[in-house]
Amino acid sequence: MIINLVILLGSAILGGVLAFFYSEKKRVDYSLVLAFSGAYLFSITITHILPELFASSENIKLTGLYVLAGFFLQQILELFTHGAEHGHLHPKDDHHHHRAGLAVSLLVGLSVHSLLEGSLLTHSHINPAHSHNGAVALGIGLHKLPAAFAMMTILLCYYKDKTKPVFFLVLFAIASPLGLLLSQYAINAQIFTTQTITVLFALVSGSFLYISTTIVFESAPGHYVKTNKLIVLLIGAAVAVLAEMVI
Numbered sequence: 001m002i003i004n005l006v007i008l009l010g011s012a013i014l015g016g017v018l019a020f021f022y023s024e025k026k027r028v029d030y031s032l033v034l035a036f037s038g039a040y041l042f043s044i045t046i047t048h049i050l051p052e053l054f055a056s057s058e059n060i061k062l063t064g065l066y067v068l069a070g071f072f073l074q075q076i077l078e079l080f081t082h083g084a085e086h087g088h089l090h091p092k093d094d095h096h097h098h099r100a101g102l103a104v105s106l107l108v109g110l111s112v113h114s115l116l117e118g119s120l121l122t123h124s125h126i127n128p129a130h131s132h133n134g135a136v137a138l139g140i141g142l143h144k145l146p147a148a149f150a151m152m153t154i155l156l157c158y159y160k161d162k163t164k165p166v167f168f169l170v171l172f173a174i175a176s177p178l179g180l181l182l183s184q185y186a187i188n189a190q191i192f193t194t195q196t197i198t199v200l201f202a203l204v205s206g207s208f209l210y211i212s213t214t215i216v217f218e219s220a221p222g223h224y225v226k227t228n229k230l231i232v233l234l235i236g237a238a239v240a241v242l243a244e245m246v247i
Contacts, residue, residue: 049136
């Protein structure tokens with residue numbers, strides 16, 4: 001669990017810190033990074049999370065509905081996050097106004113998502129053969145890094161000083177570890193029933209499907225995939241499969 005906590009916390013902090021070095025004048029196209037993380041997250045959801053979820057489910061059709069609900073729940077959360085969870089950037093030097101409450105809604109939306117995804121790394125009946133969940137933790141980390149980066153580009157544009165963006169970054173960074181710890185406690189204390197765990201994991205699975213497919217499709221505007229992005233997408237998928245086999 002310690003390794004998973006480090007991955008969750010470290011990836012968010014690293015992504016946020018990198019945003020301080022980002023500017024429109026020295027813009028670095030990180031679309032390939034997004035493509036890799038999206039392909040990895042999609043692949044690990046298909047090869048690891050969903051098979052274990054449905055294999056342990058007592059009602060496959062009902063579980064499928066929960067996955068579908070998670071897919072659309074993520075779309076609702078995006079009303080608050082403005083797409084930051086799948087890497088939508090906002091240059092710090094844009095000169096325009098933002099609606100009031102943008103920073104708070106962004107933090108709330110991303111934190112709710114982070115709390116849910118952290119719970120996916122708990123040890124339960126759903127994944128007894130993968131008690132470490134290293135491949136899944138790596139996928140969440142690869143997703144959180146660009147999400148934190150995108151969030152900070154928005155906050156650094158929204159606020160004139162850096163104090164509040166840093167505070168918000170810390171809150172966002174601890175959300176996933178907190179979700180992991182709270183869920184593990186609830187399972188150990190038998191507060192969560194088997195059905196509760198199944199519903200929770202299904203919602204996160206649906207959320208991952210939405211985020212990962214959105215990243216992949218946004219990496220190919222007009223449904224045209226450049227050769228370099230196609231290669232990165234294939235590498236991301238291959239790394240996910242390899243991680244699933246090794247970790």
